[in-house]
Amino acid sequence: GEVAGYKINSNKSMAFLYTKNKHTLETSSLLFQNFDGSSIHILKKDDSGNGLRGAIFEVQIDGTVIGSYASGGDGSVTISYDELKEHLDLSKNSWTVGVREITPPTGYLLNDTNWQFAEMRLGEDPKQFVFVDSVYPRIEIVKLENGTTTGLPGAVFEVAIDGTSIGTDFTTGADGKIVINYDKYSRFLGDGVNQADKVWGVAVRELTAPDGYLIDNDDWQPAQVKLGQTLAPFTFTDSKYPDIKIIKLDRETGAPLANTSFRIQIDGTSFIAEKATNEQGEIVITYAEFGHFLTEADKDRDAWTITVTELEPTQFYNKDKQQTSGDYTQTQQLKHGQALSVFEFKDTHYRDIKVFKRDSETNWLLKGATFRLHCVAAENKDAGNITDRELTTDEKGYVIFENIPNGTYELTEIAAPFGYDNNSEKKTVIVTSDNDRVIEFEFKNAPKSGLLIRKIDSVTKQPLANVEFRITPLAPLDSPSWTAVTDDNGLIVKENLAAGTYRIEEITTVDGYVLNDKAQLIEIKNQHDAYTVTFENNQKNMLNILKLDAITGLPLQGAIFDRNTQFFC
Secondary structure, three states: OOOOEEEOOOOOOOOOOOOOOOOOOOOOOOOOEEEEOOOOOOOEEEOOOOOOOEEEEEEOOEEEEEEEEEEEOOOOEEEEEHHHHHHHOOOOOOEEEEEEEEEEOOOOOOOOOOOEEEEEOOOOOOOOEEEEEEEOOEEEEEEEEOOOOOOOOOOOEEEEEEOOOEEEEEEEEOOOEEEOOOHHHHHHHHOOOOOOOOOEEEEEEEEEEEOOOHHHHOOOOOEEEEEOOOOOEEEEEEEOOEEEEEEEEEOOOEOOOOOOOEEEOOOOEEEEEEEEEEOOOEEEEOOHHHHHHHHHHHHHOEEEEEEEEEEOOOOOOOOOOOOOOOOOOOEEEEEOOEEEEEEEEEEEEEEEEEEEEEEEEOOOOOOEEEEEEEEEEOOOOOOOOOOOEEEEEEOOEEEEEEEEEEEEEEEEEEEEOEEEEEOOOOOEEEEEEOOOEEEEEEEEEEEEOOEEEEEEEEOOOOOOOOOEEEEEEOOOOOOOOOEEEOOOEEEEEEEEOOOEEEEEEEEEOOEOOOOOOOOEEEEEEEOOEEEEEEEEOEOOOOOOOEEEEOOOOOOOOOOOOOOOOOOOO
């Protein structure tokens, strides 16, 4: 008889009994050996090597199907010899075994429906039959911000299989993704779920963009799902609503200007009545600020009309008309797909008016002249710095009226320096943004009639103040002598002197200068005329070289001296 699990050995053996002598019976031993019965081993696993329960396999031996078998919890199937023997031709020592998968586990694709064959020999198990199934592809939707890899939450999609919508409320999560697994869409696949040649059409479209974003493309994206295929993600991009950026710059320097105020309108409606530029000279308006002014219908449009109007310029700046519009307003189309809509405004700084005061004869700059700047008509009546202003020249001989806005002005001298006649000229000054940053004017004054004593540096020709002189009338004049000190302009002026001759002598000078002890005579003939006497002083520790013509005694220019030349005094 056959032992369970073993194949009976059908070979026949013979044994003989014989005698060595008449008293003893000898025997010969017989050995019967049975072979282990062969088993068939099947393994079902996924792409990661994990065993899969529930796969159904069809098995054949020598072309005859012997039954269907299901994989267990570890994904394996074992068909023992006891189950096989009734299907084996025991007169043979080998058999051809065939296995194929006919039903995949739930949620998995039947990757291969072909038979796998192996030879099963007496006493040996055939090789293990291994089948790998892939999970049904996930339908994955990815939502990105256009031009980035940043996922966008809150986008809503519709998904259809074979033209039938399976839902209109699939919404991206925090990572911008939606994953739809087999268990969510399997009921829409219909017949042929496990047919190797079955193909399903999957289509996805975006219904609603995340807040603050525009749908770039609302068309369906189609793809096909079939057994054994990995479905690529459906990737959609949305663009942010464009930002509105207002830039305010100094027209000449390009420097940013803070605190310029603007009014901003969308399609003619003011959604920001007034907003001012920051320290960087910018205003940036995002969807968070203007989005709630858009109706739901507006949000789906491709363009909006944005109007920006300058209201108040930065302090000490003119509100200039803009080159692009000819007024104080700029209008642009805010278009879908733009990242930024930029409005650039440029204004010019107020101008300065610099007024020089000069002696009409010597061209020296004079201290003590007072000027008035009067605004006749301002370009912007609301601009500051348009009240009358008065300034007096200092020792530099000029004044600067700072930060003058565009307009028409009248410039007059209201007080002359001591010893000078007033200049009655009125200058009309038209200030525009096209003027130089500093506009210069010059007033010249003639000395008053009478005696005028000038004191200057012999080299620089600049006036010297605080030098004392004595003026002595000569006979037949009998009035006493008197002393006077030069003013800041280096002048002494004495009007209404009687006609006659006067001796003028320097009696003290300022520190650092050598006293000029050479007296000068001046004859006054008409007290309504001006008579000028000039004294020059040399600085101390200064060598003065005078080059003269040997015959005429006239001074000569252009002589060159060596510093090592010896001079004898």
